[in-house]
Every structure is written in C-alpha cells, then in structure tokens.
Amino acid sequence: MSAPSHSILIVEDNPDDLFILKWAFTRAGTPNELHHVENGQQAIDYLAGIGPYHDRSIHPLPSLILLDLKLPMKHGLEVLAWIRQQPAFRGTIVVILTSSSEDKDVSRAYDLGANAFLVKPTSAETLTEIVRALDVFWLQHNKYRVPSLITLNL
Amino acid sequence: MACFYKRFKLKAMELKEMISTETLSASELSYRRLFEAAQDGILILDVEEGRVTDVNPFLCKLLGFSPAEMIGRTVGELSPFRDIVSNQAMLERLQEHGYVRYEDLPLETRDGHKIAVEFVSNVYQAGDKNVIQCNIRDISERRQSEERLSNDATEIRMASRVLKTHAEDLEQKVAVRTLELQSTINELEAFSYTVSHDLRAPLRAMQGYTHALLEDFADKWGAEERDLLGRINKAAERLDILIQDLLTYSKVSKRRQPIVPVNLDRLVQDILTQYPTFQDAKLSFEVVRPLDVVLGNESGLTQVISNLLTNAVKFISPDRLQKIKIWTEAKEFTVRLWIEDNGIGIDPENHLRIFRMFEQVDGKKYEGTGMGLAIAAKGVEGMQGSIGLESNLGSGTKLWIELLKPKKT
Numbered sequence: 001m002s003a004p005s006h007s008i009l010i011v012e013d014n015p016d017d018l019f020i021l022k023w024a025f026t027r028a029g030t031p032n033e034l035h036h037v038e039n040g041q042q043a044i045d046y047l048a049g050i051g052p053y054h055d056r057s058i059h060p061l062p063s064l065i066l067l068d069l070k071l072p073m074k075h076g077l078e079v080l081a082w083i084r085q086q087p088a089f090r091g092t093i094v095v096i097l098t099s100s101s102e103d104k105d106v107s108r109a110y111d112l113g114a115n116a117f118l119v120k121p122t123s124a125e126t127l128t129e130i131v132r133a134l135d136v137f138w139l140q141h142n143k144y145r146v147p148s149l150i151t152l153n154l
Numbered sequence: 155m156a157c158f159y160k161r162f163k164l165k166a167m168e169l170k171e172m173i174s175t176e177t178l179s180a181s182e183l184s185y186r187r188l189f190e191a192a193q194d195g196i197l198i199l200d201v202e203e204g205r206v207t208d209v210n211p212f213l214c215k216l217l218g219f220s221p222a223e224m225i226g227r228t229v230g231e232l233s234p235f236r237d238i239v240s241n242q243a244m245l246e247r248l249q250e251h252g253y254v255r256y257e258d259l260p261l262e263t264r265d266g267h268k269i270a271v272e273f274v275s276n277v278y279q280a281g282d283k284n285v286i287q288c289n290i291r292d293i294s295e296r297r298q299s300e301e302r303l304s305n306d307a308t309e310i311r312m313a314s315r316v317l318k319t320h321a322e323d324l325e326q327k328v329a330v331r332t333l334e335l336q337s338t339i340n341e342l343e344a345f346s347y348t349v350s351h352d353l354r355a356p357l358r359a360m361q362g363y364t365h366a367l368l369e370d371f372a373d374k375w376g377a378e379e380r381d382l383l384g385r386i387n388k389a390a391e392r393l394d395i396l397i398q399d400l401l402t403y404s405k406v407s408k409r410r411q412p413i414v415p416v417n418l419d420r421l422v423q424d425i426l427t428q429y430p431t432f433q434d435a436k437l438s439f440e441v442v443r444p445l446d447v448v449l450g451n452e453s454g455l456t457q458v459i460s461n462l463l464t465n466a467v468k469f470i471s472p473d474r475l476q477k478i479k480i481w482t483e484a485k486e487f488t489v490r491l492w493i494e495d496n497g498i499g500i501d502p503e504n505h506l507r508i509f510r511m512f513e514q515v516d517g518k519k520y521e522g523t524g525m526g527l528a529i530a531a532k533g534v535e536g537m538q539g540s541i542g543l544e545s546n547l548g549s550g551t552k553l554w555i556e557l558l559k560p561k562k563t
Contacts, residue, residue: 014355020362027369099354101401122358122394124365 006139007033009062011043013071020124028132040074044082064138069098069105077108084113091145093138195290201277204228204241213290218264234261248277269294346404353397360390399525406532411451413537415560418445422480425460437467442481446489448557450537461530462553466495489559494552500545
C-alpha cells in the first residue's frame with residue numbers, strides 16, 4: 001500500500017509491553033515510524049519539543065499517540081488533559097492503551113478528549129490485530145489534521 | 155304584774171344561761187373527742203410561760219412519754235424538742251404573729267427513733283384566757299417518700315446521663331467505623347486497580363514472549379518445544395481469565411445502580427444473538443416469548459443472564475444436542491426468570507456450593523474458573539433479587555433468578 005508513513009508516539013513505561021507492542025507493529029506490517037517515551041513528563045516534553053526532543057527531524061510530531069494511563073511522573077490522564085489544552089494538538093489522535101478497564105478511567109478519558117480507549121489484550125495475536133486496525137482506521141481512512149500547519153502555543 | 159315580769163325576765167336569763175352552758179358543754183365534748191381521737195399530736199400550752207397543760211394520746215404515743223411526764227413542762231424542756239425549739243423564742247414569735255410554724259423538725263422519740271414533724275402553734279382564746287395549741291404532725295413517711303422520689307429522680311437523671319453518654323459513644327463509634335469502612339473500600343478499590351494493572355502485566359509479557367518465540371523462530375522448534383511453549387501460553391491465559399473474573403466479581407459487588415424497568419424479552423434476545431458462545435450448532439434455545447419486564451439495571455442483568463446462559467451451555471454431554479429453555483413466571487410482586495438445560499445436572503448436596511467463588515462441582519473437566527455463578531449471584535443481590543436452582547444429577551438443571559416486578563402504570 002502506498003499510504004504515507006505516519007509517526008506514532010508510544011507512551012509506555014513497561015519494557016515488556018513496549019517490546020510486544022513493537023513486535024505487534026512489525027507483525028502487522030504497518031509502515032508507521034514508532035517513537036517512544038517512558039513516562040508522562042517525557043511525553044509532554046516530546047510534544048512540546050523541550051530539551052532532548054527539540055530536534056523535530058529526529059523527534060517528529062506524531063499523528064497518533066498511544067497513551068498508557070498508569071505512568072510514572074505524570075498520569076496518562078494528565079498528559080491527555082495537557083494535550084487537549086494545546087490548540088496545536090486538538091486534532092491529534094490519542095488512543096488510550098492501558099490495562100485498566102475501570103469505568104472511572106474510561107469516562108474520564110473520554111471527558112478529557114480521548115479518541116479511543118483500548119484495554120491491553122493478553123494475547124499478542126489480538127494486539128497485532130488491534131495495531132493493524134488502528135493504522136487502517138485512524139491513519140488511512142480517517143481524515144487527519146496535520147499538526148505542523150498550526151503554530152504551537154506553549 | 156311587774157313582779158311577774160321581773161320573775162319572767164329572771165327565768166328567761168336563767169334559761170338563756172342554761173342553754174349557753176349546755177351548748178358550751180356540747181361543743182366542749184366534741185372538741186374533747188377530736189382532741190383524743192386526732193391522728194395528729196396536739197399540745198396545749200399556757201400562754202404566759204408556755205408550759206404544757208394538756209397533751210393528746212396520739213402525741214404521747216408518738217413521742218413515747220406519758221401525759222404526766224409532759225404536763226407542767228415547757229416545750230423546750232421536753233427531751234424530743236430540746237435544742238430545737240427555744241421556748242422563749244417561740245413565745246415571742248407567738249405573741250408577735252399569733253402563730254409559729256416549723257415545717258420540718260427532726261425529733262428523736264424516747265426509744266431513740268428519728269422522726270420528722272411539722273409543728274404549728276396558734277394562740278387562741280379558750281373561755282376567758284388565751285392558750286397555745288401546738289399541732290404536731292408526723293411527716294416521716296412523707297419525708298421518706300419525698301426522699302425516695304428525689305432519689306429516684308436523681309437515679310433517673312444519672313441513668314439518662316449514662317444513656318446519653320452511651321448514645322454519644324455509639325454515634326462516635328459508628329462514625330469511626332464508617333470512616334474505617336470507607337477507607338477499606340478505598341483500599342479495596344486501589345487493590346483491584348493494582349490487580350488489574352500490575353498483576354496482568356507479567357502475564358501479557360509471558361504470552362507475548364512465547365508468542366514471539368513461536369512465530370519469530372518457528373523453524374527452530376520441534377513438536378515438543380512447541381507443545382511446551384503452548385502450555386506456558388495456556389497457563390498464562392488461564393491466570394488472566396481468573397484475574398479478570400475476580401475483577402468482575404469485585405466490580406459487581408460494589409456496583410449499586412438504580413433499578414429501573416428492564417425489558418427481558420429484548421435483553422435475552424440480544425445476548426443470544428450477539429455472544430459468540432451461543433452461536434453453536436450443538437445448541438438449541440427455546441424462548442417462551444414475550445418475557446416479562448423486571449426491575450433491575452441493564453448492565454447488571456446482561457452480566458447475570460449471560461453468565462447463567464454460559465453456565466447452561468457449558469456443562470453438556472458431548473454426544474447430544476444441548477437444549478436450553480427460557481421463560482418467565484410472574485408472581486405477585488416478583489418475576490422469576492427460568493433457564494432450563496438438559497445437561498449433566500447438579501447433585502442437590504452441591505446446590506449451595508455452586509454460587510460460591512471458584513467452585514466447580516465437576517473439578518477440572520469443564521472450562522472456566524468457577525466464578526460465573528458467584529458473579530451472577532452477587533449481581534442479582536445488588537438488584538434486590540434472589541437466585542436459585544432445581545436440579546438432580548443426570549437430569550438437567552433449572553436455574554432461576556427472581557427480581558422485583560415493576561408497578562403497573
């Protein structure tokens with residue numbers, strides 16, 4: 001498929017989950033460029049282009065963010081709230097990918113403007129299906145707003 | 155004529171005197187009777203020195219003295235009154251006010267008894283001279299009952315104070331317990347959050363890595379290695395299901411949603427058509443429609459009924475068609491939903507066990523964690539309903555849940 005390559009930012013502190021997620025992307029064969037941060041603060045720094053993330057050629061703004069909730073430094077919901085406060089990122093697809101299926105978390109996430117809420121499956125096969133579906137729906141069929149057209153207002 | 159008149163007058167005067175003397179002696183007599191029979195003590199004193207001139211039998215008996223021992227003495231000289239009534243003071247007050255009253259005099263009788271009396275003295279005219287009459291009333295009993303009353307009142311006051319203290323104590327204890335309970339609930343919530351997050355993560359890792367091993371190095375494994383890796387995978391899967399069931403159970407336990415009318419007819423239809431488990435050629439469902447409307451909440455009932463149906467299709471004999479019949483039975487205030495299967499049945503001695511956590515009567519022969527019916531029971535309980543079954547080994551199972559019927563509109 002000649003679909004454009006989109007970059008995806010993975011916010012995940014668990015190295016096992018990260019390994020399997022990357023493995024699933026490889027298995028799914030999606031052309032996405034994967035970037036990774038380990039905690040909530042790094043996620044904000046990455047998106048704001050602060051410190052080690054200032055070079056956009058190495059750390060491009062993502063089209064889609066896969067956001068875990070239970071994160072060190074800053075909780076995923078705080079990161080989500082911050083993202084939605086930035087006019088530049090209002091169109092950025094944020095998909096929650098977490099272990100929690102707590103109703104409380106689900107409704108908070110949607111209140112704060114999450115695009116989707118996914119519970120991490122135990123099966124690596126299911127995860128492969130999920131990342132393939134994410135790419136197909138959100139990054140290929142979905143009409144997508146390019147973040148670089150809007151100035152960052154930090 | 156004049157003489158006659160004079161004599162007549164004289165006679166008349168005599169007559170008058172006679173009548174007055176007779177009248178007087180009649181009143182004297184009745185006074186005397188009163189004096190003798192009175193149930194109060196009476197002392198008569200002369201007004202000049204306050205010496206006893208007469209004493210009635212009641213007072214003699216009360217104080218334990220004979221009239222002879224009292225007559226001629228002043229009140230102050232009588233031993234029961236000594237140190238209490240000053241003769242002089244009493245006489246002065248009598249002269250000034252015409253009467254003296256002591257409301258509550260403590261006396262001691264001759265034999266040492268303590269009594270209390272009310273002592274009232276009046277001066278009045280008796281014939282041509284003034285006398286003092288003292289009325290002495292024994293008020294010991296009244297005193298005692300007053301004391302008892304006041305003691306009772308004190309006791310009641312103390313008891314009510316104690317009661318109030320207990321009530322306050324209890325209130326405080328309830329407040330403390332409520333706080334403790336709330337913190338336990340919070341802890342449990344935090345615990346289930348931790349369970350869902352942290353306990354499942356290593357399982358994902360186990361499954362993920364075995365999966366990666368199997369796929370990425372497929373050409374390196376023989377049948378035996380594949381089998382072993384598959385077993386690791388299966389074990390992790392099973393543990394994950396257990397954890398998820400536990401989470402569901404704890405969620406159902408704490409979920410308290412308002413109960414509203416729920417259309418079972420539609421709900422059961424949705425479950426039967428949407429759950430993949432029930433799309434099996436070896437299953438045959440018979441729903442006696444329409445099913446009644448019950449009070450509950452939709453998500454809770456979906457959980458409960460799908461669990462019951464899963465249970466009904468799980469324990470089947472492998473060689474025959476599993477038939478499940480579903481119907482409702484309306485009672486006066488409730489509706490009972492029946493789910494009957496023709497499966498292996500349950501021995502009556504195990505009927506209670508099956509609603510407990512992790513119970514599966516038939517050991518490991520059938521899949522699942524043994525949580526399904528426990529979750530259903532908890533869910534029904536949360537909707538003010540009940541759950542039960544009729545079954546015998548080898549003759550199928552009739553599970554039922556009973557829920558409140560909506561009021562007719």
